[in-house]
Amino acid sequence: MDDQACPRCKTTKYRNPSLKLMVNVCGHALCESCVELLFLKGSGSCPDCNVPLRRSNFRVQLFEDPMVEKEIDIRKRVLKDYNKKEEDFATLREYNDYLEEIETIIYNLTNNIDIVATNKKIEQYKKDNKEIIMKNKAKIGREEIELEEILEIEKEMEELRRAELQRIEQEAKRQKIREKEALIDELMFAEGDAKDILNTFAQAKASKQEELLPPVPKITQFSTGVKFTRGSADQHIPIIEEGPLYRYEPPPVPDRCGPEPPTLNEIISNGFLQHVKRENETEKAGGYTSKLPCLRALQDAFSGLYHAS
């Protein structure tokens, strides 16, 4: 571990025992203070390979070889999309081919072989298998929750058992002390033979040990058996019937009751604007243009000319 050193500032674990090496997706390590220095703005490029990085993606290096870290990163990313299960394949052979393909991709990306082509391949795969990926993602999410639940139950049981053991142990200790005292009392004040007394006590002790209290289970469930924390997981969300998609329709133009006035484009192209006061810079800043009042005056002039009483 002593040869762990930051490639940028050359600090070693020996000189600075609190040295923490961080890695990002490219797999090049940097010490914590260098990360702080270089990624002050939140993002920047790796000093080794110039790949643009985000500060939030840095994490503590767990393995000595930074390439392993890089591989873990890539594997995580690739497996997010390549999440098919054995059930998704017709034969074992196909499934194995699929697994091998994943390994090839990860190896290529880790060792910078054919990166462009490989990335293209991943994109293509993503496009082709969009639905299956989504479905499996949801399934994995659900499975994870279930797994967590099982773990929690196990943890609870473990705790219960430990508490029970502790209680029994203490109880036994106290019992022993009490028995001892009773025996001494008996020996002090009873008038019978000391040997007899010892015998009867030994018998009583043996019979007592057999009756043990059954453990009381802790209540963590509703009476229906549904867990507190989660609603019924297997219930499907009802599918809502979707109506037809919205389609824009321009609002109907009301009857102008007059000749058709020029459009905004015609006002510009046919020279109407030469006879209107031009907007100045200040008015322009407020969003005013002389086109609009010109258009409005013309529309008002033409509207209602056909009006007949």
Next chain:
Amino acid sequence: MFSTSSQKKFWTFGDENELVCLREKHNLQFIMKHGAHIDEYQRYNFFLTPDEERLLLKQYELHMKEFCKRFNPPMPKGVVGTSFQYFKRFYLYNSSMDYHPKEILATCVYLACKVEEFNVSIGQFVANIKGDREKASDIILNNELLLMQQLNYHLTIHNPFRPVEGFLIDIKTRCSLANPERLRSGIDEFLEKVFLTDACLLYAPSQIALAAVLHAASKEQENLDSYVTDMLFRDAGPDKLAILIEAVRKIRSMVKMVESPAREKVRLIEKKLDRCRNQENNPDSEIYKRRMKEALDEDDLPYTGSSRMSLDTSGISQVATS
């Protein structure tokens, strides 16, 4: 746009007879309500006849024109046009004996200032009125809600001013007329007079604007007929052109007929009105003051108008549902 507006739907009428009928109807309604105890002959002498009402309102339209012209700060044309529209609309469904035109006039202008976004406070507004300004502002504010209700809350007015600008831009662009700007004085003069007629209750604002432009052109010895027939109405049928020509002719003749009523006659009518007007709506009367006080005591709105005289069209249900 005018073609989809409430102005076209509810406030543009077929012909002048329709307007006359409406006015007569509400004149008669007032007389029936307030003159039931007076015999036929005296009724005629006591109340205003529809013709007298017409004359009186024409006089007040002239007053309104003057008032708007002298208004300080100077008022945009749109406010004037809107005020006239409100005034005319109000007296289609109300009698001048019920609400004195002097009060409605000021209220119309005040409301038009608001609707046309010409920002004056009530203090600034009554500074333009001679006499007791406090009382004037009370009257205006009291009548404002009544006016809006009587207008059926159709407050947007399509005035002919913007169409005029549109025609001028179009003529400058598509016509070979030399210096169209010289038509302006003629157009303004024409439009000023148009508001003294009933044209804005009968025709579309663009038709009035076109009539103004054509009138101004003929005054300048120019002829824009080819612009109308070859540009504007090129794609429309000859029947539509005929309708427009008739409308323009009618508007121009209406403007030509404008004349101020004889002063002596108006003075007599005003005297008559002072006696026959509805005292419940007269701020100087005892009844009105007592009612105001009662209303104040009840901690209610000071406005107490007579029940609304309904529009004959489907306007009410339209307003109620929309």
